[in-house]
Amino acid sequence: MRDGALAPFGSNGGAVEVDETFIGKEPGVTKAKNARGGSHKMKMLTLVDRDTKRAKSIVVDDLKKSTLIPILQENIAKEAFILTDEARQYQGIGAGRVFDAHDWVNHGKEEYVRRENPEVHTNTVEGFYSIFKRGMKGVYQHCGKQHLHRYAAEFDFRYNNRIANGIEDSERGEIALKGAVGKRLTYRRTDEALSCGVPN
Numbered sequence: 001m002r003d004g005a006l007a008p009f010g011s012n013g014g015a016v017e018v019d020e021t022f023i024g025k026e027p028g029v030t031k032a033k034n035a036r037g038g039s040h041k042m043k044m045l046t047l048v049d050r051d052t053k054r055a056k057s058i059v060v061d062d063l064k065k066s067t068l069i070p071i072l073q074e075n076i077a078k079e080a081f082i083l084t085d086e087a088r089q090y091q092g093i094g095a096g097r098v099f100d101a102h103d104w105v106n107h108g109k110e111e112y113v114r115r116e117n118p119e120v121h122t123n124t125v126e127g128f129y130s131i132f133k134r135g136m137k138g139v140y141q142h143c144g145k146q147h148l149h150r151y152a153a154e155f156d157f158r159y160n161n162r163i164a165n166g167i168e169d170s171e172r173g174e175i176a177l178k179g180a181v182g183k184r185l186t187y188r189r190t191d192e193a194l195s196c197g198v199p200n
Contacts, residue, residue, distance in 0.1 A: 010080020014051040017083045017125040020063055027145050042145050048125045054160045055128050057152035065089040085122055
């Protein structure tokens with residue numbers, strides 16, 4: 001279900017929402033007593049192109065600017081209008097420095113839509129995360145980091161091939177099956193897989 005499309009998000013100056021989320025537990029990291037934030041959780045970055053109504057999610061090891069900006073540059077056109085929250089790692093990426101335009105909402109001050117310009121928000125990508133987390137917690141319930149990118153690809157696929165994009169459920173099934181043509185599932189049996197209850 002992984003999308004191999006090469007076209008960058010935000011082509012022709014389109015708006016692209018960027019946000020990150022935390023889920024599960026980062027392997028080998030324990031939560032410090034009274035710690036805040038998601039440093040002990042797995043991290044995922046998601047881009048949503050408002051024009052094409054498509055999403056792309058990438059599992060990342062950290063949320064440092066030095067990690068995220070190259071990923072954004074690889075997947076988003078320079079002329080795109082980037083929309084984020086107030087996170088520090090996104091500050092200073094507009095006005096031609098990294099991208100042509102950037103604006104943000106300040107969630108810390110309970111601003112979720114810019115009053116003067118209702119186009120400035122990250123509600124679309126937040127909506128994507130609500131679907132992703134309901135599925136992960138309610139259906140799959142557990143995911144190791146080594147498989148998180150596969151689950152992210154599945155939720156991207158579902159989001160990109162939905163009725164709002166003109167694709168009915170039966171068509172989505174056909175697209176998924178066509179993506180499997182000529183491929184083999186080769187899952188190697190390991191002690192780690194057995195301990196997690198992963199089938200052969």
